[in-house]
Each structure stands twice: as C-alpha cells, then as structure tokens.
Amino acid sequence: MPAEPGGRPQIEPLPPIDRARQVTEALASYIDRASLQAGDRLPAERELMAALAVGRSTIREAIRHFQALGVIESRKGSGTYLLKPVTTATVHMPLSFDAAHLRDVLLQTLEVRRGLECEANMVAARRHTPEDLAVIAAKLNEMERVHIAKGSSGPEDLAFHLAIYDATHNPLFKQLLEQMRGAFERFWEKPFDRPDFARRSFPFHRTLFNAIAAGDPETARIETLKILEVVEEDIKEMSR
Numbered sequence: 728m729p730a731e732p733g734g735r736p737q738i739e740p741l742p743p744i745d746r747a748r749q750v751t752e753a754l755a756s757y758i759d760r761a762s763l764q765a766g767d768r769l770p771a772e773r774e775l776m777a778a779l780a781v782g783r784s785t786i787r788e789a790i791r792h793f794q795a796l797g798v799i800e801s802r803k804g805s806g807t808y809l810l811k812p813v814t815t816a817t818v819h820m821p822l823s824f825d826a827a828h829l830r831d832v833l834l835q836t837l838e839v840r841r842g843l844e845c846e847a848n849m850v851a852a853r854r855h856t857p858e859d860l861a862v863i864a865a866k867l868n869e870m871e872r873v874h875i876a877k878g879s880s881g882p883e884d885l886a887f888h889l890a891i892y893d894a895t896h897n898p899l900f901k902q903l904l905e906q907m908r909g910a911f912e913r914f915w916e917k918p919f920d921r922p923d924f925a926r927r928s929f930p931f932h933r934t935l936f937n938a939i940a941a942g943d944p945e946t947a948r949i950e951t952l953k954i955l956e957v958v959e960e961d962i963k964e965m966s967r
Contacts (some may be wrong), residue, residue: 735761769806848899849948871932
C-alpha cells in the first residue's frame with residue numbers, strides 16, 4: 728500500500744461502483760492502517776474527496792454512517808474525530824430510536840438493558856481481578872464525592888458502570904450497554920431536564936460494589952435491579 732512522504736498511508740481512489748459503501752470501507756481501512764485512536768482527527772472532507780475521487784455528498788453519506796454507529800463525530804469548525812477504534816473486521820450493531828416517542832424509547836431500552844446489565848454485573852462478580860476491583864472502587868469513590876458535593880453525578884456514574892463492564896473481560900457488554908446508556912444521554916443532558924433523575928438509586932451503587940467485591944453474583948443481580956427499578960419509576964413519573 729503506497730504511503731505519503733510523511734509516512735502516513737494513502738487513501739486510494741475507488742472505481743465508480745457503489746461509492747458510499749466503498750468509501751465507508753476505505754475509511755475503515757484507512758483508520759486501521761493509520762493506527763488512529765479515539766480522539767484523533769480524520770482527514771478533511773476535501774482531502775477525502777480528492778483521495779477517493781468521489782463527490783462531497785458521498786463523503787458525507789459515509790460520515791453520517793459512522794456517526795450513526797457512534798464511531799466518529801463532527802465538531803463545528805474543528806473537523807471530524809474518531810470516538811472509538813475501528814477496523815475493516817469490526818462489526819457494528821447500531822441502535823435506532825424513534826425520537827418522536829422518547830418515553831416509550833427509554834422504557835423499551837430499559838427492558839433490554841435490564842437483562843444485559845444484570846448479566847454483566849453477575850459476570851463481573853465472578854471474573855473481576857484485584858486490579859479491576861481497585862478501578863471500580865476508585866470510580867465509585869469519585870461518584871460518591873461528586874454526588875455529595877453537587878447532588879448529582881452523571882458522568883461519574885457512567886464511569887463507575889463502565890469500569891464494571893471492563894471487569895467482565897467481555898468487550899461486548901461494554902459496547903452494547905454504552906449504546907443503550909447513550910439512548911438516555913443523547914436526548915437529554917439531564918433526563919427530562921431534571922438533575923435529580925434516578926437520584927434515589929445512589930445508595931444501591933455501593934451495595935452493588937460490595938456484592939461484586941464479595942464475588943456474589945446473585946446479590947449483584949438484586950442490587951442492579953434496584954438501581955434500574957428507580958430509573959424506570961423516574962422515567963414514568965417525570966415524563967407525565
């Protein structure tokens with residue numbers, strides 16, 4: 728594969744068939760070969776158009792495809808950035824939501840999330856390493872500190888749960904559950920414009936951690952259900 732003078736791999740022009748699909752595949756291949764990581768900037772739109780010999784609409788269609796998958800994001804006045812690593816072998820499973828019926832979307836998402844999250848926390852209780860537990864504990868301590876100081880701790884709550892997903896040592900849990908949590912956070916920075924959303928679930932995070940630390944999958948499942956029960960109740964109450 729030819730490379731530019733600076734050592735960066737070139738994006739090769741494409742034959743004139745099924746351009747959008749090919750651009751998508753070419754971008755995935757470029758990201759892989761260039762070893763781009765989350766936070767790295769992709770080539771500019773004009774550079775992609777010239778390198779792939781396609782029009783702006785085709786490039787933008789491919790970009791929208793990756794945006795829908797949560798792989799990249801466009802930042803106004805800055806460019807397009809990679810959110811997570813991708814290769815030509817990566818399989819993406821996007822989630823689609825009907826934004827006109829957000830309450831129903833959140834409840835439907837929660838139904839699926841409940842089963843996955845319970846299983847993930849049970850697996851973490853069985854498989855976590857001492858290193859995993861130290862990370863989870865640190866995330867929980869930070870979540871509790873921020874919650875006590877501010878009354879809410881959305882980003883810290885997410886970091887705590889992501890650390891638990893990592894402790895399963897099964898990357899699919901994190902990928903799927905991240906997308907489902909995104910359903911809540913994509914539409915509302917504060918769900919229903921309420922900073923107290925799911926606040927009542929706060930103490931159950933410590934009891935969930937205790938169950939994982941004790942290697943007790945069944946108690947981890949029970950504590951997870953307590954957290955998600957509060958989430959469901961608040962969705963129903965705050966969306967009236």
